[in-house]
Amino acid sequence: MTTDNSKVIADFLALFAQKDASKLAPYFHPDIAFHNYGDPEIQGRDGVIAVWEGVFRIMERVEFTTLHSAVNGDLVIEEQVHGLALPGGKLAPIRNMAVYRMRDGQIIEWRDYTNQEYARSLLR
Template sequence: MTTDGSKVIAEFLALFAQRDASKLAPYFHPDIVFQNYGDGEVRGRDNLVDVWAGVFRNFEQVDFTTLHSAVNGDLVIEEQVHGLALPGRKLASIKNMAIYRLRDGRIVEWRDYSNSAYARTLL
C-alpha cells in the first residue's frame, strides 16, 4: 500500500464497488474518526468497518467516483459522486465533498459533506 495521499484515497475508493468492508480496514488508522454530517460520529477502525458492512448489506451497488481532488501533505479533499442503489432500484448519484487526513499512510480522519435530504429523495 502506498503512502502518497492521492494514491491511497484512489485505491481506497476503488474498493467500494466490491462491497466488502473487510477490504477497507487496512486503509483505516486504528484511531480513525468518521463524520458523515447528519449522522453520529464513528470512532475506531472496527466500528467503521461495521458501519460499512451495514451499508454494503443494504445497498446492491456502491460506487464512489472522484471528480476533483486537492492534496496538501497529509490532507486530501475530494469532490465525489457516490453512486448508491437499493436492491431493485436504479443507481442514485449523490454529490459529496470528502475530507481525508492521513497518518502513517492510513486514513485517521474522514468527513463527508452531502445533502442527505436530497440523497433520500434520490434513493
C-alpha cells in the same frame, strides 16, 4: 500500501464496488474518526467497518467516483459522486465532499458532507 496520499485514497475508493468492508480495514488507522452525512461521529477502525458492513448489506451497488481532488500533505479533499442503489433501484448519483486526514499512509480522520434530503430523494 503506498504513502502517496492521493493514490491511497484512489485505491481505497475503488474497493467500495466490491462491497467487502474487510478490504477497507487496511486503509483505516486504528484511531480513525469518521463523520458521515451529519450522523454522530464513529471512533475506531472496528466501528467504521461496522458502518460499511451495514451499508453494503442494504445497498445493491456502491460506486464512488472522484470529480476533483486537492491534496496538501496529509490532507486530501475530494468532490465525489457516491453512486448508491437499493435492490432493484437505479444508481443514485449523490454529490459529496470528503475530507481525509492521513497518518502514515492510513486514514485517521474522514468527514463526508452531503445534502441528506437530496440523497434520500434520489434513492426513492
